[in-house]
Amino acid sequence: MRLAQALAAALLAATSFSTQAVTLIHNFSGYQTTEKALIQFSAMAFDQGKVLATGSIKDLAHKYPHAEKVDAKGKTLLPGLIxxxxxMLGLGQLNTVLDLRDQSLQGALNAIKDHAQGLDPNEWLLGRGWNQVTWPDRRFPTSAQLDALEIDHPIWLRRVDGHAGWANSKALQLAGIDKNTQVPEGGEIVRDTHGNPSGILVDNAMDLMQKAIPSxxxxxxxxxxxxxxxxxxxxxxxxxxxxxxxxxxxxxxxxxxxxxxxxxxxxxxxxxxxxxxxxxxxxxxxxxxxxxxxxxxxxxxxxxxxxxxxxxxxxxxxxxxxxxxxxxxxxxxxxxxxxxxxxxxxxxxxxxxxxxxxxxxxxxxxxxxxxxxxxxxxxxxxxxxxxxxxxxxxxxxxxxxxxxxxxxxxxxxxxxxxxxxxxxxxxxxxxxxxxxxxxxxxxxxxxxxxxxxxxxxxxxxxxxxxxxxxxxxxxxxxxxxxxxxxxxxxxxxxxxxxxxxxxxxxxxxxxxxxxxxxxxxxxxxxxxxxxxxxxxxxxxxxxxxxxxxx
The missing domain is CATH 3.20.20.140 (Metal-dependent hydrolases)
Structure with missing residues (x-):
């Protein structure tokens, strides 16, 4: 008898603990999509990381009377976005490389000059985000424009789409890219009228540069x-x-x-x-x-x-x-x-x-x-x-x-x-x-x-x-x-x-x-x-x- 009572008490305690662990968030405008429709709800109960139910506070408070309540104060609730x-690596590196997004050509050159001042000797100046399509002449930039900055660092800057890169002459030299460099299949080395690399590498040609940059x-x-x-x-x-x-x-x-x-x-x-x-x-x-x-x-x-x-x-x-x-x-x-x-x-x-x-x-x-x-x-x-x-x-x-x-x-x-x-x-x-x-x-x-x-x-x-x-x-x-x-x-x-x-x-x-x-x-x-x-x-x-x- 005592054993049965003890087991019953333990079961009750376990049930109470489980119920107490439920969280009930409410007072929000909630939306989610299903296979068939857009569903609206204003309360949600969850426990141990998973959803128990969605609906109204009236229904869920009755179903989970001991839940810990969280007032969302009228905000909008959506499923986590995907x-x-x-x-991810590129996103996480944005604070360590130069971000040239939305910069004019002159703005980009100014930013490159400023960024170089914080680099250690022989460190590569890396960046991304330039977009020649937004510049007045819409032309690819050149290594000569980077060389004119007189920066004693190899420079490699990826285009906003990641499918082209802009290098200075020092970077091209370290990568061994010159007039005689063979273009890899699926890539392009943009050249000037004399056949010399202009400083722009497209798609698979970027691998030639990437091999020279310390990983x-x-x-x-x-x-x-x-x-x-x-x-x-x-x-x-x-x-x-x-x-x-x-x-x-x-x-x-x-x-x-x-x-x-x-x-x-x-x-x-x-x-x-x-x-x-x-x-x-x-x-x-x-x-x-x-x-x-x-x-x-x-x-x-x-x-x-x-x-x-x-x-x-x-x-x-x-x-x-x-x-x-x-x-x-x-x-x-x-x-x-x-x-x-x-x-x-x-x-x-x-x-x-x-x-x-x-x-x-x-x-x-x-x-x-x-x-x-x-x-x-x-x-x-x-x-x-x-x-x-x-x-x-x-x-x-x-x-x-x-x-x-x-x-x-x-x-x-x-x-x-x-x-x-x-x-x-x-x-x-x-x-x-x-x-x-x-x-x-x-x-x-x-x-x-x-x-x-x-x-x-x-x-x-x-x-x-x-x-x-x-x-x-x-x-x-x-x-x-x-x-x-x-x-x-x-x-x-x-x-x-x-x-x-x-x-x-x-x-x-x-x-x-x-x-x-x-x-x-x-x-x-x-x-x-x-x-x-x-x-x-x-x-x-x-x-x-x-x-x-x-």
């Missing part, structure tokens, strides 16, 4: 990733798909995972250029959908970017009729690399910007599908930026995911017409066309190419305007997303794109309590104001990991 295509240590990469975690969480990102990492960076991630030092969710894509690529594929997936580190995909870049004219086009560039862009791999090698991944049960995520690159990638994925159904892998085309109109239905036929970055459209809107001409814009940045045929869009930013702030992406997706409100009617506004579609692209469909929709992506019972609180309601304000919305708090697995300073 960036389906970013570069960061494991400790430096670890610090950069930790910087990136803090930045991402402060912007409301609870998950990032890291779009192309080396074996070295993977090892840093694994060490952080062992130390339980990853405060968000990371879904890395193994670069096909990684050392030991085949061996890593043979070793299989890393982690599981519910773990902070989960890797089961590879990244291959088929071509370059529009801004540097490296995107591979079916017809010549409208503003340079003799050029069609670059393929970064021979077609047969590309197929071999993709097949090696799928044979090892890996999802393939392929960067394709130009219509030729997209067509080739679709052809390869169709070939693989004919050999064996690829549906379970959920293959992705990263960017899917310019697509031949006749190729668009193939995304649906092959069950592909379009991994797209809304801010690319609003950043490229002035340049895209120059590069493509108006006719080819019909299949460019075609979000609504893809959605209408049932193709999921996994939204991201491609940071640090674009700012990491997902509010900028939500704004661009809905308005097709830049943050200055131009053009007022929206650029090719027929391809804009609805607010519900945009939210889903940054949450549930992004989670689907990483095989994680059963554990994150919305706040259905049983999923992780990953959510954010905002200062404004993105469904009620003027859409042009969405980019200004501030993240007040970020929660991962039921724990607050960021609070905006007062």
């Amino acid at each position: 960036d389906a295509h970013g570069h 960061p240590t494991l400790a430096q990469e670890k610090k950069s990733l930790q910087n990136a975690f803090r930045t991402a969480l402060s912007l409301g990102l609870t998950s990032v798909h890291d779009a192309g990492i080396t074996e070295k960076t993977l090892n840093v991630y694994r060490e952080l995972a062992r130390q339980k030092a990853i405060p968000m969710r990371v879904y890395p894509m193994l670069s096909v250029d990684s050392h030991n690529y085949t061996k890593l594929l043979n070793a299989g997936h890393i982690g599981s959908p519910s773990e902070r580190l989960y890797m089961r995909s590879i990244k291959l870049s088929a071509d370059g970017a529009l801004g540097s004219r490296g995107a591979a086009l079916l017809e010549p560039y409208h503003d340079r009729p003799k050029e069609k862009g670059l393929l970064l791999y021979p077609e047969d090698k590309m197929l071999t690399l993709l097949k090696l991944a799928t044979d090892n049960n890996f999802q393939v995520n392929v960067h394709a910007i130009g219509d030729r690159a997209n067509q080739i990638v679709l052809n390869h994925l169709e070939t693989l599908n004919e050999e064996k159904s690829q549906k379970q892998h959920r293959h992705r085309v990263e960017h899917a930026q310019v697509i031949e109109v006749m190729d668009i239905p193939r995304f649906s036929q092959l069950n592909l995911i379009a991994s797209m970055q809304p801010t690319h459209a609003t950043s490229d809107k002035n340049m895209a017409g120059d590069r493509l001409g108006e006719k080819r814009l019909i299949g460019a940045y075609a979000w609504q066309t893809l959605l209408d045929q049932g193709t999921p869009i996994a939204a991201g930013s491609d940071f640090p190419v674009e700012p990491a702030n997902p509010m900028f992406g939500l704004h661009a997706a809905v308005t097709r305007r830049d943050r200055q409100g131009k053009p007022s009617e929206g650029w090719r506004i027929e391809e804009a997303m609805t607010p519900e579609q945009a939210l889903r692209a940054f949450t549930l469909d992004a989670a689907y794109a990483s095989h994680q929709e059963k554990v994150i992506g919305n706040l259905q019972p049983g999923k992780f309590a990953d959510f954010i609180l905002l200062d404004k309601n993105i469904f009620e304000i003027d859409p042009q104001e969405i980019w200004q919305v501030q993240v007040l708090e970020t929660w991962v697995a039921g724990k607050r990991v960021y609070r905006k300073p007062l």
Whole structure:
């Protein structure tokens, strides 16, 4: 009898403890997308990192009478946002390299001169973010402009898209690049009228420079990733798909995972250029959908970017009729690399910007599908930026995911017409066309190419305007997303794109309590104001990991 009473008391105590541990957040305007609809709610209960229920405070307070209540004070609550295509190491390194984003040519040269004063002797001056398309003459800069600064450091500055770089003569000399240097396949060494390197290297030619630059240590990469975690969480990102990492960076991630030092969710894509690529594929997936580190995909870049004219086009560039862009791999090698991944049960995520690159990638994925159904892998085309109109239905036929970055459209809107001409814009940045045929869009930013702030992406997706409100009617506004579609692209469909929709992506019972609180309601304000919305708090697995300073 006493034993039975003791067991009953212990059970009651355990039940009470469990009930007491429940947290009930309420007094907010909540939104989440499901497979069928946009759901609104004003209260949510969670325990041990997972959602128990969503609904009203009346219903949940009755169901969980002993829950600890958190008053959200009328804010807006959304599921944690997911960036389906970013570069964590690059984001984390932004505070250690020179950021030239939005600079004029003269402004960039002034910033370079100032930055050099803080460097140690013989240290490389590294930076990124310049964009000649925004300069009056729209021409590539030259090494002579850097040499005129009389800086005694090798200088290497990546273009905003990461697909071209600008070097001074000292950097070119250290890399052994001169008039006789052979151009690597899939790259370009821009030359002057005498055949000398001008200082600009495009796509695979950048590897010649990269080999001369001291690579960061494991400790430096670890610090950069930790910087990136803090930045991402402060912007409301609870998950990032890291779009192309080396074996070295993977090892840093694994060490952080062992130390339980990853405060968000990371879904890395193994670069096909990684050392030991085949061996890593043979070793299989890393982690599981519910773990902070989960890797089961590879990244291959088929071509370059529009801004540097490296995107591979079916017809010549409208503003340079003799050029069609670059393929970064021979077609047969590309197929071999993709097949090696799928044979090892890996999802393939392929960067394709130009219509030729997209067509080739679709052809390869169709070939693989004919050999064996690829549906379970959920293959992705990263960017899917310019697509031949006749190729668009193939995304649906092959069950592909379009991994797209809304801010690319609003950043490229002035340049895209120059590069493509108006006719080819019909299949460019075609979000609504893809959605209408049932193709999921996994939204991201491609940071640090674009700012990491997902509010900028939500704004661009809905308005097709830049943050200055131009053009007022929206650029090719027929391809804009609805607010519900945009939210889903940054949450549930992004989670689907990483095989994680059963554990994150919305706040259905049983999923992780990953959510954010905002200062404004993105469904009620003027859409042009969405980019200004501030993240007040970020929660991962039921724990607050960021609070905006007062």
